[in-house]
Amino acid sequence: MRRSLAAAFTLAMLVAPPLAAAEPIPEQHLSLEQGRLLAVHSLGTGKPELTLDLTRALLRADRRDHLAWYLRAAAQARLKTPGAGRRSAARAYRFSPDSAGKFRAAQLAARLSVQDERPTLAQIWLRRTAIHAPDDVSEKRIAADYKILRRINPWSFQLRGELKPSNNVNNGADSTLEVIDGVPTLGRFGPRSVALEGTVGVLDMSLSRRLHESRYSLTTLSLRGYVQRVALSSDAKAKAATLAQQSRTSVPRNSEFGSTYAELNLTHAFAIGAPERKSSAAIGISFGSAWYGGDKSYDLIKLTARRSWQLSARTGLTVHGMAEQRLDPRGPSQDGEVFGLGARVNRKLQNGDQIDVSVALRDIRSGHVNTSNRTATLRLGYQFAKPLGPAKVSTGLILGRSDYPQFIAGFPARHLPDGREDTSLYADVNLFFEDYDYAGFAPTLRLRAGKKDSNHSRFQSRELSLSLGIQSKF
Known part of the structure; x- marks a missing residue:
């Protein structure tokens, strides 16, 4: 039996226009998989605020959900809150079970550190991406980015x-x-x-x-x-x-x-x-x-x-x-x-x-x-x-x-x-x-x-x- 979210999503209120007050609002419960898919879709369709609401509910169900933390960091980046996004990306890195997830989260944390004008933190996160770089092309790109950060960072x-x-x-x-x-x-x-x-x-x-x-x-x-x-x-x-x-x-x-x-x-x-x-x-x-x-x-x-x-x-x-x-x-x-x-x-x-x-x-x-x-x-x-x-x-x-x-x-x-x-x-x-x-x-x-x-x-x-x-x- 699939787990459901701890808090129910009122799907009609989230994605549909408001109905007449007299009409009953159908409440729909989503599984964790459906919640993640909806969060990905909302981020891809330019609705970062909705993504934040969805990831908040996902994290109530599982605080170690690395995908939810990553989507939350990406949404916070869209909303121009790089500090909060970097902290979310750090949790995505911490909870990711494989190198691919850690590489993706560390890259996002590095970009958000630059946006937050924290070049030293960005350099630290770039070195973490080097740990999980999948190929030589990625390593060369990391080295080039690090040289740019060295010029930026006083x-x-x-x-x-x-x-x-x-x-x-x-x-x-x-x-x-x-x-x-x-x-x-x-x-x-x-x-x-x-x-x-x-x-x-x-x-x-x-x-x-x-x-x-x-x-x-x-x-x-x-x-x-x-x-x-x-x-x-x-x-x-x-x-x-x-x-x-x-x-x-x-x-x-x-x-x-x-x-x-x-x-x-x-x-x-x-x-x-x-x-x-x-x-x-x-x-x-x-x-x-x-x-x-x-x-x-x-x-x-x-x-x-x-x-x-x-x-x-x-x-x-x-x-x-x-x-x-x-x-x-x-x-x-x-x-x-x-x-x-x-x-x-x-x-x-x-x-x-x-x-x-x-x-x-x-x-x-x-x-x-x-x-x-x-x-x-x-x-x-x-x-x-x-x-x-x-x-x-x-x-x-x-x-x-x-x-x-x-x-x-x-x-x-x-x-x-x-x-x-x-x-x-x-x-x-x-x-x-x-x-x-x-x-x-x-x-x-x-x-x-x-x-x-x-x-x-x-x-x-x-x-x-x-x-x-x-x-x-x-």
């Missing part, structure tokens, strides 16, 4: 996460024996100075707000938080305990290797010359604080500048510089001024692959000789346009050279005659599995290997790590 949020097992989570030395310029000393390193294996977790978040935008300029205020935490493996804890006993020091804890950085940044970017030249520049000022091992290291104020040129249809050049003043340092080793200069050339090849070459120079002038240094870094990158199997692939090779004109080390401590010199070589392979996404977020995998050589054995190290992260597709 707020922007970015999130990057990474989990990295590594054989050197603390950037420690390969050996416990101190060797300077090839000559062993009497010194031995404690548990905090040698390489320890474990897992590194990273969470990098940023929230931005466009303060002003025109055709030729953009001013943005952003807040960034970077958190890195370390978990030592059981073998590393056993090794650290043995070294601590030998050196008569305490056993290191995981929290001692964690770092945190927070920054508030104001940036003004502007076009230079004709728009078709795609030439631009930007200036910025940042205020930040850095912590290591749970203790505050220093505050900072930083000025940045960038200039970009589009040299040809496939080649671009960017030059950037920075000057940083560290304030209120915890100690002389955290004090100082930092100056940087860099350049990057990227070229897109005819087959769609991309080559990146970048160089960076940095000069740190610290209150302690052991942290005053000059560094040069060269990075070569290659990104393949076509995926390799299920993954998009990019690679990188990094060469680095650091020079410390003066350095105090050894047992007993003394100035190294030629200072300290480090040379590093690292390579990485990055895989992006965009077909295995959830709500537009897909996994990444990075393999990194390399070594650093130094005339002081404390700074000779090797690293082999495998990172698992997440990245947005759009």
Whole structure:
């Protein structure tokens, strides 16, 4: 026996003109199926008010009727009440039993969020539609809509996460024996100075707000938080305990290797010359604080500048510089001024692959000789346009050279005659599995290997790590 609506529909009053007062009005009871069909018909024939009445009765009979909630949301959209419609669409999404229903409801909720001038909510609903997208065409349409919303929305949020097992989570030395310029000393390193294996977790978040935008300029205020935490493996804890006993020091804890950085940044970017030249520049000022091992290291104020040129249809050049003043340092080793200069050339090849070459120079002038240094870094990158199997692939090779004109080390401590010199070589392979996404977020995998050589054995190290992260597709 078919269920009937909890409240009877007076069909003559709903769809027919009023009759004479003396005539009796026949009351007709509709089944749920008939009520749904009538609601669909009334919406299709331009009677959203009637649709609301019908869905109200349907929901009295069953509060989890996803079709009734969807029809109610569509009717509210017709009646220019997007806020109420979005809430109805959210319930339709919640109660829909299959992906097709959830996709349809999420799409409607996204459109109503735009009408309600809630672009951030619209972006959230678009990501939900990506979970239930039926095909590649729908996914491409979602990505295109998301890019439009990103331009509309003055707020922007970015999130990057990474989990990295590594054989050197603390950037420690390969050996416990101190060797300077090839000559062993009497010194031995404690548990905090040698390489320890474990897992590194990273969470990098940023929230931005466009303060002003025109055709030729953009001013943005952003807040960034970077958190890195370390978990030592059981073998590393056993090794650290043995070294601590030998050196008569305490056993290191995981929290001692964690770092945190927070920054508030104001940036003004502007076009230079004709728009078709795609030439631009930007200036910025940042205020930040850095912590290591749970203790505050220093505050900072930083000025940045960038200039970009589009040299040809496939080649671009960017030059950037920075000057940083560290304030209120915890100690002389955290004090100082930092100056940087860099350049990057990227070229897109005819087959769609991309080559990146970048160089960076940095000069740190610290209150302690052991942290005053000059560094040069060269990075070569290659990104393949076509995926390799299920993954998009990019690679990188990094060469680095650091020079410390003066350095105090050894047992007993003394100035190294030629200072300290480090040379590093690292390579990485990055895989992006965009077909295995959830709500537009897909996994990444990075393999990194390399070594650093130094005339002081404390700074000779090797690293082999495998990172698992997440990245947005759009």
